[in-house]
Amino acid sequence: MNYLVGLLSIVFLILAISVIAKSFKLNRKLGGSENEDSTVDSFNNANGIGMLIFWLLFVILGSWSFLHSRPDFLPVAASEHGARTDKMFWSSMAVVTFAFFISNTLLFYFAFKYRFNKNRKATFYPVNHKLELIWTVIPAIVMAILVFTGWRTWRDITSQAPSNSAVIELTGHQFGWYVRYAGVDDGQLGNVNYKLIDETNSLGIDFTDKSSFDDFTATELHLPKGQPVLLKIRAQDVLHSVYLPFHRVKMDAVPGMPTKFWFIPTISTDEMRAKLGKPDFNFKVNCTEVCGRGHFGMSITVFVDEPEDYKKWVAEQKPFLATNPGFLDKVPANLKAKASKYIPSEPIATDSTEAVSVN
Amino acid sequence: MSTAISTAEEVHTHDHDHDHEHEHHELGFIRKYIFSEDHKTIAKQYLISGILWAFIGGSLSIIFRLQLGFPGMSMEWLRPLLGGWIDESGKLDKEFYLAMVTMHGTIMVFFVLTAGLSGTFSNFLIPLQVGARDMASGFINMLSYWFFFLSSVIMFSSLFIETGPASGGWVIYPPLSALPQAMPGSGLGMTLWLTSMTFFIVSSLMGGINYICTIINLRTRGMTFTRMPLTIWSFFFTAVLGLLSFPVLLSAALLLIFDRSFGTSFYLSEIYIQGQALPNVGGSAILYQHLFWFLGHPEVYIVLLPALGMTSEIIATNSRKPIFGYRAMIGSMMGITALAFIVWAHHMFVTGMNPFLGSVFMFLTLIIAVPSAVKAFNYITTLWKGNLVFTPAMLFSIGLVSLFISGGVTGIILGNSALDINLHDTYFVVAHFHLVMGAASFFGLMAGVYHWFPKMFGRMMNKTLGYVHFWFTFVGVYMVFFPMHYIGIAGFPRRYYTFTALGNDSMAAFTNMNSFISIAAIITFSAQAIFAWNFFYSIFKGKIAPANPWKSNTLEWTTPINPGHGNWIGEIPAVYRWPYDYSKPGAPDDFIPQNVPHSATPESNLPEENAEIAREKDIEGLLGAQNESYTH
Numbered sequence: 001m002n003y004l005v006g007l008l009s010i011v012f013l014i015l016a017i018s019v020i021a022k023s024f025k026l027n028r029k030l031g032g033s034e035n036e037d038s039t040v041d042s043f044n045n046a047n048g049i050g051m052l053i054f055w056l057l058f059v060i061l062g063s064w065s066f067l068h069s070r071p072d073f074l075p076v077a078a079s080e081h082g083a084r085t086d087k088m089f090w091s092s093m094a095v096v097t098f099a100f101f102i103s104n105t106l107l108f109y110f111a112f113k114y115r116f117n118k119n120r121k122a123t124f125y126p127v128n129h130k131l132e133l134i135w136t137v138i139p140a141i142v143m144a145i146l147v148f149t150g151w152r153t154w155r156d157i158t159s160q161a162p163s164n165s166a167v168i169e170l171t172g173h174q175f176g177w178y179v180r181y182a183g184v185d186d187g188q189l190g191n192v193n194y195k196l197i198d199e200t201n202s203l204g205i206d207f208t209d210k211s212s213f214d215d216f217t218a219t220e221l222h223l224p225k226g227q228p229v230l231l232k233i234r235a236q237d238v239l240h241s242v243y244l245p246f247h248r249v250k251m252d253a254v255p256g257m258p259t260k261f262w263f264i265p266t267i268s269t270d271e272m273r274a275k276l277g278k279p280d281f282n283f284k285v286n287c288t289e290v291c292g293r294g295h296f297g298m299s300i301t302v303f304v305d306e307p308e309d310y311k312k313w314v315a316e317q318k319p320f321l322a323t324n325p326g327f328l329d330k331v332p333a334n335l336k337a338k339a340s341k342y343i344p345s346e347p348i349a350t351d352s353t354e355a356v357s358v359n
Numbered sequence: 360m361s362t363a364i365s366t367a368e369e370v371h372t373h374d375h376d377h378d379h380e381h382e383h384h385e386l387g388f389i390r391k392y393i394f395s396e397d398h399k400t401i402a403k404q405y406l407i408s409g410i411l412w413a414f415i416g417g418s419l420s421i422i423f424r425l426q427l428g429f430p431g432m433s434m435e436w437l438r439p440l441l442g443g444w445i446d447e448s449g450k451l452d453k454e455f456y457l458a459m460v461t462m463h464g465t466i467m468v469f470f471v472l473t474a475g476l477s478g479t480f481s482n483f484l485i486p487l488q489v490g491a492r493d494m495a496s497g498f499i500n501m502l503s504y505w506f507f508f509l510s511s512v513i514m515f516s517s518l519f520i521e522t523g524p525a526s527g528g529w530v531i532y533p534p535l536s537a538l539p540q541a542m543p544g545s546g547l548g549m550t551l552w553l554t555s556m557t558f559f560i561v562s563s564l565m566g567g568i569n570y571i572c573t574i575i576n577l578r579t580r581g582m583t584f585t586r587m588p589l590t591i592w593s594f595f596f597t598a599v600l601g602l603l604s605f606p607v608l609l610s611a612a613l614l615l616i617f618d619r620s621f622g623t624s625f626y627l628s629e630i631y632i633q634g635q636a637l638p639n640v641g642g643s644a645i646l647y648q649h650l651f652w653f654l655g656h657p658e659v660y661i662v663l664l665p666a667l668g669m670t671s672e673i674i675a676t677n678s679r680k681p682i683f684g685y686r687a688m689i690g691s692m693m694g695i696t697a698l699a700f701i702v703w704a705h706h707m708f709v710t711g712m713n714p715f716l717g718s719v720f721m722f723l724t725l726i727i728a729v730p731s732a733v734k735a736f737n738y739i740t741t742l743w744k745g746n747l748v749f750t751p752a753m754l755f756s757i758g759l760v761s762l763f764i765s766g767g768v769t770g771i772i773l774g775n776s777a778l779d780i781n782l783h784d785t786y787f788v789v790a791h792f793h794l795v796m797g798a799a800s801f802f803g804l805m806a807g808v809y810h811w812f813p814k815m816f817g818r819m820m821n822k823t824l825g826y827v828h829f830w831f832t833f834v835g836v837y838m839v840f841f842p843m844h845y846i847g848i849a850g851f852p853r854r855y856y857t858f859t860a861l862g863n864d865s866m867a868a869f870t871n872m873n874s875f876i877s878i879a880a881i882i883t884f885s886a887q888a889i890f891a892w893n894f895f896y897s898i899f900k901g902k903i904a905p906a907n908p909w910k911s912n913t914l915e916w917t918t919p920i921n922p923g924h925g926n927w928i929g930e931i932p933a934v935y936r937w938p939y940d941y942s943k944p945g946a947p948d949d950f951i952p953q954n955v956p957h958s959a960t961p962e963s964n965l966p967e968e969n970a971e972i973a974r975e976k977d978i979e980g981l982l983g984a985q986n987e988s989y990t991h
Contacts, residue, residue, distance in 0.1 A: 040748050043826055047749035050830065051757065058837065065842065072868035073848045074781075082781075089778050096768035103735055103764045110742040111757055114678075115749065121949065122942035123744035126681040131740070132733065139732040143725040143771070150725075150775035151718050157777060158714030174541065174632070194629045195636045204631070233711075237632040238535040239644060241709070241784065245850040245863035248781045252710045254644050255534055256628025259711030276864065284862025288784040288852040290528045291535060292542040293453045296855040299862060 040116045048115030055108035059101075075246050076275065078267040078283070078304070081157045082248030088153060092146060161262035165230035166310075168221065170285065171203055172233075172240030172253040175294030177285055178203050179221050183214030184314055189232060190215050197236070200324055207321070207330040213339050216317040221285060221302040223265045224310035230262040241289035244302065246272070252289055265304045272304075386924075394505070396497030397924045401504045402483030403815060406808070408511060409475015410891070413801075415515075416466035417884050419459045426451050428877025430857045444523070456856045457526040458544050462518065464529025465552070467797065469559055470514070472662035474507050476804045477601075478563075480665055481570045481594040483811060487915035488588050490579025490932060492925045492989055495572035499565050506562035510555045517551035525552035528854060530655065533626040533647050537618045540633045549619070553612050560609045563601050570598035577988070579914070580981035581934035586953065588913050588938045589682060592689050593668020596696040597661050603700070604657040611650035618642070645710055652703035659796050660699045664692060666803020667734060667763070670756040672938075673810050674738055676911045677753035678745030679949050681939035684737040691730035691737075698727040708776040709783050717776040724774035728767070735764050746942070746949075750909065751825025752810035758833045759802035765837075766794025769844065784854075787847025790840045798836045805832070808894070813908045817921040818901030824893040828886060835883025842872050912938045912952045931985065933978050935971065 077083040114122075167182040169189050180203060182189045190205055190212020197204035205212050223229050233242050235253035242261065243250050251261040273281045283302035287295055305313060321327055321342045331339040386395075395401060422441075425432060433449040434441075444455040482500065486493055494500045517524040526544025527535040531552065539546040574595045578587070614625040618639075626647045627639035675682040682688060704712060704720040738760045747753065769791040772778050782788060805828075812820050850863040858866045907916040917932050932954035940951040946963035957964050957971045964971075 041822060043823065044747075044749050047754060047826060048747065054834070062841065065845070069842075069845045069868075069872070072865050073845065075850060075863050075865065085777050085781060088775075089772065089781070092772050092775065092778065096771050099732075100765055100768045103739060104761055106739050107742065107757065107761055107764070110739060110745075111747060111749075114742060114745045114747050116746050120746055122679040122746040124681065124942050124944055125683065125740075125744065126939065127684055127686070132684050132687045132737075135736045136729060136733055139729045140726075143728055146771065146775060147722050147725050150721055150777050153777035154714065154718060154721065154775075157780070158717070194631045197631045197636060237630055238538065238541050239532055243852065245861070250709050250780050250783055254711055255630050256640070257643065257645065257711060278864075281864065282862070284860070286852065286860070286862055289532070290457060290854040292457075295457070296453075296857055297860045299860040302862075 040118075044116050048112050051108045052112035055104060058104075076267070076272070077248055078246040078265055078272065079244075079248055080264040080266055081153070082246075082263070083266070084153055085157075085248055088149060095142060095146070157263075161230040161260070162228045165228040165262055166224055167230050167232065168223075169203075169232045169234065170221070170242055170253070171236060172242070172287065172291070172298070173202075173236040174238065174292050175287075175298045177221075177240075177242075177287075177298070177300045179218045179300070180205075180320075181216050181218065181314065181317065182211075183216060183319060185214040186211055192234070194236065196330075201320075201327065205320060205327075207327050207339070208332050208335075210335050210338055213321055213331075213335075213342050214319045216319045218317065220300055222310060222313050223302065223304045224307045225265050225268045225304050227307060227310075228262055228264050230260060233259045233261065238291050239289045240287045240291050240298070243286045243288040244283065245286065246283055250288060268304045268306055269302075394501060396493070396501045398482045398486050398494045398497070398500060399815070399922065399926075401500055402479050404504050405474055405478035405482060405507070406815075408508070409471050409479060409804075410894070412466050412470040412475060412511070414887070414891070416463050416471055417887065419463040419466070421881055421884050422451070423456055423459045423463070424877040424880045426456060426856065428874040430859075451856075453856050454526055454542055454544060455523055457528070457542070457854065458523045458548070460854055461526050461528055461531075461544070462514075462524050465514070465525070468529060468658065468662065469556070470511060472797070472800045472804070473563065473601075473658070474559075476662060476800060476807070477594070477597055477665045478504075478507065478566060479804075480590070480669060480807050480811070481566065481598065483815065484590055484669075484915065485570055485573050485594055486577070487814070487918065487922075487926060488591050488913050489574060489577060489582055490914050490934065491573055491577035492927075492931070494569045495577060496569055500569050503562045503565035503569065506558050506565065510558035510562060513551050513555035513558065517548050517555070520547050520551070522546045522548055524548040530648075530651055531615070532651075533615055533618065533644055534630055537615060537626055538630070538632060538637075539619075540635075553616050553619075556612055557609065560605045560612075563605050567598040567602040567605075570594055571602065574598075579931045579934055580985050581978040582953075585686075586934055586937045588668075589671035589685070589688055589692075590665075590668040590913075592692060593664045593671075596692050597664045597668075600657045600661050600664070600696055600699060604654040604661075607650055608654035611647055611654070614650075615647065645707070645712065648707050648710060649704070652706045653700075655706065656703040657699045659792070660695055662800040663763075663796055663803075664695070666759060666800040666806075667692070669803055669807045669810070670738070670759050672911075672913065673752045673756040673806050674741050674760075675939050675941060676810075676909050676950075677748045677750055677756075678741055679748070679941045680741055680745040681937075681941055682737070683740040683743075684733075685937065685939060687733055688737055691733045694730035695727060698723065698730070702727055702774075705774050705776070705779070708779045714776075721774060721776045725771065728771055728774075731763075731767055735760060735767070748909075749826075750809065751820070751822055751829055752806045752909075754826065754829040754833075755802045755806035755809065758829065758836075759799050759806060762794050762799040762802060762836065765841075766791055766796070766799060770795060781850065782847060784852055785847040786843050786851050786853055789853050790843035790847055793843075794836075794840050798840065802832075805829075805890070810909065811915075812894075812897065812901075813904030813920075814915050814918075814922075816898050816901070817904055818897050819904050819908065820893050820897040820901060824889055828889045828893065831886035831889070832883055835879055835886060838879035839876050839883060842876055845869070846872060846876075907952075910948075910950050912940060912950050914953055917952065917954055930982065933982070935975060935978065936968075 074086055077086045167189055169180040171178040188211040191209040192204045193206045194204050196206055233251055233253045235255045240253040242253060247263055249261055249263055251259050273279055284299045285302055287298035319342045322344055325343045328339055434445050434451050435449040438445045444452045446452050522543040525531060525548045526542055535541050536545050536549050574591060617623040618625050618627055624639035624642040626644050627642040629640055630637040671682050671688060702724045704716060705724040708717050773782055773791055809820060809825055846869050849865040904920055906920055918926050934953045935956040936953055938953050942949045943951060943963045951960060956975050957968050958975055
């Protein structure tokens with residue numbers, strides 16, 4: 001690659017230099033004979049031919065570099081909608097590349113073909129309504145088709161998440177992501193309140209909401225393969241944006257305005273490692289909205305597990321309340337009994353019995 | 360101020376009193392070159408400021424391209440220039456990287472392509488091409504430049520403060536831009552950014568009002584709207600766009616200033632930062648984005664339309680052919696202008712905005728491709744069967760059309776909300792807008808400078824250097840931005856200091872391509888020195904220009920080679936025809952200027968044009984009224 005890119009740059013440079021050199025030579029040859037007042041000088045032919053040469057080399061090198069980089073272009077789509085948008089991307093790309101190729105070819109070919117010739121007069125051709133109509137209507141139809149397919153895909157992607165989705169909360173902060181799962185018992189995320197944030201409760205989980213008792217946090221993102229996943233996205237300080245490159249997932253995280261994105265991962269981490277032949281490969285969450293000094297490094301690891309592995313992993317996780325029993329104090333009296341179920345038995349047992357007796 | 364007004368009146372009286380034009384016109388150095396009310400001087404002030412800004416903005420991009428192309432490189436050699444922004448290990452400071460990206464965007468979009476392009480050529484060409492002695496208000500026009508100058512000074516000074524200039528991206532999204540604790544650039548640097556932009560907006564509004572008034576009110580006799588060159592149409596639409604959208608940016612900036620300095624919560628809600636929960640609730644960070652892009656998207660056309668207008672003029676002149684589809688060109692510019700106001704939220708598909716709104720904006724965005732396509736096809740058809748003279752201006756214009764097409768087509772991909780999910784904020788977007796708006800507008804600027812330099816300075820630029828400059832720039836721009844699409848498709852996000860933590864598994868595959876792009880960028884940037892030398896040298900030492908070096912039809916070439924204040928000695932010429940009578944069958948020359956009446960060209964008149972001969976008297980009859988308008 002290094003070598004080839006170097007080659008590409010050299011070819012372009014040679015092109016530029018040769019055109020210039022040619023121009024100079026022509027100039028010297030024809031120098032004296034030119035009429036001083038004429039707007040046309042001896043470089044005119046060279047510039048016209050240069051247009052065509054430029055375009056030919058552009059097409060050759062463009063196609064070559066495209067084919068060469070093709071394998072590295074879009075990483076394999078690892079989600080259902082990702083496969084769909086990738087297909088649409090390439091079909092739209094084919095349409096626009098066609099338009100790009102035709103119009104640029106005409107542009108440069110005409111520039112070459114109709115370069116100044118003192119024996120010819122330009123054709124006075126100011127208007128043709130039929131032509132204008134044709135090239136208004138054709139792009140309009142093409143656009144209509146693209147809008148329609150795009151709209152259908154967009155509608156499906158942004159539709160309501162299925163009710164059996166695994167609900168996971170991602171919270172962006174300078175500079176990292178907090179992950180919270182809805183827990184195994186109620187499958188619902190408890191409330192958070194930014195005023196409750198402290199050193200331990202970095203999310204500001206509100207323990208007056210009983211849904212939060214079974215919620216657990218994690219430092220990495222585990223996703224079940226083949227099942228819908230609903231990401232609930234928040235930000236604590238400034239804008240961030242959740243980006244999973246392989247899953248074609250991108251959604252901004254906005255302070256004060258929760259956002260969401262749901263998708264179905266289709267390739268597990270193990271499968272992807274085998275596919276890429278890289279045993280230490282991992283999916284990642286990145287940030288794509290500039291958020292400060294550490295923006296580029298704001299990533300956590302994502303594991304896409306087989307459904308049974310995912311279930312097992314979820315079952316192994318301890319609710320936040322279990323690892324931080326001190327927060328039982330924040331639970332209102334009428335919910336203490338429910339909350340204390342999540343507190344591991346021995347050392348704090350007295351607390352929980354008290355709580356019950358008070359109740 | 361009162362002296363300024365009285366001088367303005369004096370000048371107008373002189374204008375009417377043509378015969379004495381030159382004797383009474385000696386203004387002091389300051390009034391002639393600094394606080395000048397002459398639109399031509401103001402245009403030159405804008406142009407030279409724009410060129411200086413372009414070199415500053417460009418060098419910033421070279422520094423961050425070094426970081427992106429050669430992440431392992433020691434930047435120790437830049438320490439004399441950047442000082443503390445190079446850290447102990449000899450690397451570029453991460454926050455300063457963001458600051459440079461931000462300032463590059465701000466400088467290029469506003470200071471180079473808005474002020475340097477639209478400011479220069481609207482000022483220079485509107486009075487000359489519509490046949491006016493000067494702008495509607497020379498005084499406001501002067502103020503417009505000096506507000507821009509003040510804004511420039513403030514923005515420039517922010518590069519040198521200890522906490523660095525604004526660093527949150529040129530879009531300065533809050534809360535990042537609103538909270539000084541979020542990054543150092545959001546402190547004093549952001550305050551200066553906002554102050555500077557406020558003056559900038561004031562400046563563009565004063566300019567825009569002037570452009571619109573001049574075009575509507577000060578056209579010479581016979582210059583009907585359908586005889587105006589496309590340059591004037593494009594400046595007119597540009598001014599309308601600016602006049603309606605810049606105030607929205609001003610309000611966005613004001614609310615941000617309130618949030619930053621007066622404790623309001625327009626954009627802030629539920630923020631916990633640096634161990635502290637802020638009291639602000641109820642604001643919306645998305646509100647800012649709506650307000651910003653309500654200017655931000657029209658802004659794209661504010662920089663592009665003047666370039667397209669000038670290109671129309673230059674391509675027609677140098678093809679020796681009428682522009683194809685004159686009315687379709689006006690219609691498509693009108694369409695673009697109207698649509699420009701209702702596509703802004705395509706910048707916001709993945710901000711959490713209601714998906715239904717996303718569908719609406721996708722639809723509106725893709726419609727704008729239609730008038731753009733019409734324009735491109737019209738340019739190509741204008742070349743067809745022409746007799747093309749490749750002046751440097753013509754080369755840059757053809758380059759512009761190519762870049763406009765190449766950058767435009769990818770807009771169709773990005774405007775599709777479903778595809779934008781993956782491409783949003785990647786290098787695909789960077790490549791797209793640099794081609795279609797950055798490079799295309801820059802090519803328009805260059806084309807304009809090469810084409811109208813003889814009128815500005817009375818001298819010619821060196822053509823050979825112009826060709827060399829064009830080929831380096833054209834090849835270079837494509838080498839920089841074409842491969843950048845690949846990097847974008849592979850999922851590389853913009854505004855990343857380095858890609859070490861990126862999860863797209865393609866870092867290794869594109870390391871060399873990033874180096875390649877950086878090298879191409881350095882070559883392209885260096886080639887601009889050829890232009891700078893040619894430009895400044897030719898101002899003083901260029902060959903003296905002939906009266907109409909490109910054999911063009913428009914009115915500016917009927918002025919003296921060095922037009923004085925008031926532009927024409929004697930009467931302003933009347934206009935009898937459209938500006939595109941090139942290579943008209945039957946005519947002895949291949950061009951017929953706008954001020955030649957049809958009665959003088961019976962051999963080339965089209966059948967319907969013979970009817971125009973009868974109306975020539977009416978046009979002449981307007982002379983009294985026109986002169987009258989300059990005495991008040």
